[in-house]
Amino acid sequence: MKMNDSWKPVIKSLGIEHLRRHQILPIQSVLNGYDTMVMAATGSGKSNMFCIPALLHRTKLTLVIEPTLSLLYSQVHELQVCGVAADYIDHYRTKKETEAILHKVRKAKLTFLYVTPERLQSEKFQQAIRQTGLYMLVVDECHCVTEWGYSFRESYLQIGTFIDCLPERPVIFACSATILEDREKEIAKLLHMRQPQLFQSDLKRKNxxxxxxxxxxxxxxxxxxxxxxxxxxxxxxxxxxxxxxxxxxxxxxxxxxxxxxxxxxxxxxxxxxxxxxxxxxxxxxxxxxxxxxxxxxxxxxxxxxxxxxxxxxxxxxxxxxxxxxxxxxxxxxxxxxxxxxxxxxxxxxxxxxxxxxxxxxxxxxxxxxxxxxxxxxxxxxxxxxxxxxSEDCMVREILRFQGQQEVKNCKCCTNCAKKRRGE
Structure with a gap:
């Protein structure tokens, strides 16, 4: 599928030389208004799949939920370097700083706002989001919804309720490299996704x-x-x-x-x-x-x-x-x-x-x-x-765990090297 010409200025602004084939269909899915779930290998550019549609709708806010502050800081820094109106709220922000960011949200002066799921429980935060036009809600590393939601971060289980309380329903985008096959439907249900489009690319990292x-x-x-x-x-x-x-x-x-x-x-x-x-x-x-x-x-x-x-x-x-x-x-x-x-x-x-x-x-x-x-x-x-x-190829074992069947051995891992040497 070919890339739409209208995407090119946005792609250039993000410093992307070209989109990879597996990125185009999820981007188109979001732009068509479908809830979208993506499982793709680490380093495959999953963030670009939601950043490009968000920037094509930059007058509305895209709310991104991240599991860790490290990831939150990293993503915001990369966007700000590209001149994108992006910011974050964490518990280190002062009350004054938080108010200033929420004021930007109400005035539609931000394209991206990054938070952890716990922030969605704040009444002030909920009020601010209700007062703006929310284009998309992104759950990055969405495997955490079930991996962590049932144990030490119950706020992950409340994301769907937060979405239902919004005056206008945003597009929901969820992505991870480690969505187990038997958890896809459960994650979609907990996030209150509506007939999500599912995309899975090759999970193998050859390098x-x-x-x-x-x-x-x-x-x-x-x-x-x-x-x-x-x-x-x-x-x-x-x-x-x-x-x-x-x-x-x-x-x-x-x-x-x-x-x-x-x-x-x-x-x-x-x-x-x-x-x-x-x-x-x-x-x-x-x-x-x-x-x-x-x-x-x-x-x-x-x-x-x-x-x-x-x-x-x-x-x-x-x-x-x-x-x-x-x-x-x-x-x-x-x-x-x-x-x-x-x-x-x-x-x-x-x-x-x-x-x-x-x-x-x-x-x-x-x-x-x-x-x-x-x-x-x-x-x-x-x-x-x-x-x-296990004595099986380590790469094949990992891919099998992720639900991808791989016929060939990697020939490079410890187990493959031992078999090659006849050990």
Missing amino acids: LILLKKDVTSEKRSLDGRLADRFQALERCIRKYHGTGSVLIYALTTGCVDAIYNALSERYPGQVSRFHAKMKSDKLRHRMELDFLQGKTKIMVATSAFGMGIDVPNVELIIHFNMPISMTDYIQQIGRAGRNGQKAHCVLFFDQNGDDEKIAIVFQKKAKTDSPMAGKLLKANAQEMRRFAG
Whole structure:
């Protein structure tokens, strides 16, 4: 399908050289007024699918719901650099700043407003949105509606109610790289989408080399086993880190701090960290921006960082601990190689049970809030352990989890390399 000529000025204003084929149909769907759900690979330009229709209706507001502040800041910054009238509201904004932004909303002086789902519960915010013409409501990373809505972020389950209270119904656009096949209809129902048009493109990322490393240690003490894991981490960095950026994920804030302190000695001035329990919000925000802007080359973080973040030159991702779910794993490796260059993703796993103990703590904590959440986390952890222990092609395993059948092996992952060597 060919691109409409009327789109060209908008595409140029966003600095896009050309649209990819899989982007055109969803854009046309939105412009035709259909609720639209898109499942496409990380780095495939999903944001352009809603930004282009929004800019073609720039006199009306497009409200974008993001799961994390990191993603919210990143998206707004990119739009503002292109001269687009975009802003955000978060809990760090002063009352005066928030009022000024809502005044812009009422006066139709914003094209994009970015918020987290919790903001939709504010009565003042609801009133301001009702007083403006809302063209589109976007739920970015919409897998969070079911992944998080039933556990620790119930506000995701209230988005549909918010939509129903608007004087005029906007077009609803939802997108993610990790919408499980059996969750599509449930997400659409919770968002009160009306006969949504569904689009799924090839989810394979050919430039990612998926590796896994068994870091099982014979040391009896936990400190000894962690020391061995730190050594494995440093070897990976030396082997795969060149001129690009490195993202290291750990499950606990304690692990993040320990890795940060160790790597800061080896790479002074080049390491940032990010987790929710950092004492200073300003320090966390500064370290985040330092990494996003390329001032530091290594980021150590919990899963609180990274979903949807677009740092083009991430060449190495290391999971110091096994992630709590396949969804987290897929989202996090999706930060690598967004410039199209080859990137390595290394998954650490152990048979000592150290990572499993951390997962059990998370499950127990979730269970106290919601039995369903605890059960979900347990099932997710089992799926992740199965993946780590599987001898099948890692790429095929991931695509199968996402509902895409792949016939060919990738020939590059750890499992494919072992079969090639006859191990």
